[in-house]
Amino acid sequence: MASSAETLLKVGADHVTKGMGRLTEAIMTKGEGSYLTLHDGRRMLDFTCGIGVTNLGHCHPKVSKAAADQCMNLVHGQISIAYHQKYLELVENLIPVMPDPSLDSFFLWNSGSEAVEAAIKMARYITKRQNVIVMHGAYHGRTFGAMALTRSKTVYFDGSEPLMPGVFPMPFPYWHQHNLPPTTSEDELVSRSLYQLELLLQQQTAPTRTAAILVEPVIGEGGYVPAPPSFLKGLREIADKHGILLIFDEVQSGFGRTGKYFATEYSGVRPDMLIMAKGIANGFPLSGVVTRKELTDQLKPGQMGGTYAGNAVACAAAVACAEVMKEENILVNTQKRSTELFAALERVRQNPAVGKHILDIRGLGLMVGVEFASPATSKYDVAAPSPNAPKNMASRVAKRCIEKGMYLLTTSIYEVVRFIPPLNISEEDMKKGCDIFAEAVEEVVKEG
Ligand SMILES: Cc1ncc(COP(=O)(O)O)c(C=O)c1O
16 A cells, blocks of 8 residues: 555655755645646646746656657667667757757767766867856756856855866856846946956966856856847857857756747857757756767767666657647747736736835746845845845745745745746646736735
């Protein structure tokens, strides 16, 4: 007989590592479209998508069926033994959606962190240089190399040092990172960031030692801030000048999340490598790095690999995802729902009772952040000078949303909540989520 939920929750409390945090002490028993059902019967509207993964909703029937069928055919087609069919079919499906035709050589792995590490490993080998430039606020994962590249919160690496050396951070063009007010123009933020990059290359990591610049086109754990196209263009120019590889981490922003297949398309900038995961297989563990064949032809067989890399079931799911993206016009739905979401958030900002506590609404497609004006943690912070605003608004609003039946996540060290609903969410569920959010904000403000 299966154990009761109470017994299992006690197993969790007593025997699952404390090193993982969770939003709710609950057991998810079912996922269906935009909803998750919990052990106690609660049906939660999921505006997290398992941190930007289930872009096509939980258990999309076509994706789940493709995985189930693959389970009955071939589960583990180890890639060092031979190709398997779904790996090749997936690559065939990915080639036409790449943001640049030069991106034509793929390596598939399991998680985003692994793919990030694969990209850095290749970049170092190909350029014969060691150092990597990353952004303040960047998140690239929690494995050893990836956590060394992560600069969003110290909790991800604190106490586990020494980290992989040769990582040099520069400020992302987000007003907080420059300690400027939210009204600062994009041009000013971009020129300040690019200036800091030039200083970095003169003072800390010589171009001849710098293998790569790694950047998220929409910084995720750093606050849900889209990189201005002029910033990415500036990075491209500087990278070209010095023979540095430009790597875009689209683990969170890829596969339609921002309203385009890849956020890279908003700038038209060509990365030398693109890292993908999450939405690629709608919940099956799969990630990848794509770069130019001319670069990967320099690698030696055996240099890249992994027991489960490009697992056949995950690849079958990913092929189905690629088909669903087309068949169900997912990008069109994303754009429609995005317009509704931004309009609803704007109405919250226009509400005189709460509007002054909203510092910023930003994002692309259905990767949207709202930043509150809660008192700053630093007395030197010029951006959120609102000592009388309710404290810790982001986490309190997210908690209220959960009480009202909707999962919503915070992000970054700032007061930001992030909206990552399924890309095929209905108009009705989008409205429901926006109403819950508006109520939650009002209640938290009233509470003070
Ligand atoms: C931009 C980015 N890169 C890398 C990762 C790491 O991916 P994973 O958790 O699959 O290792 C994440 C995860 O959130 C991410 O958002």
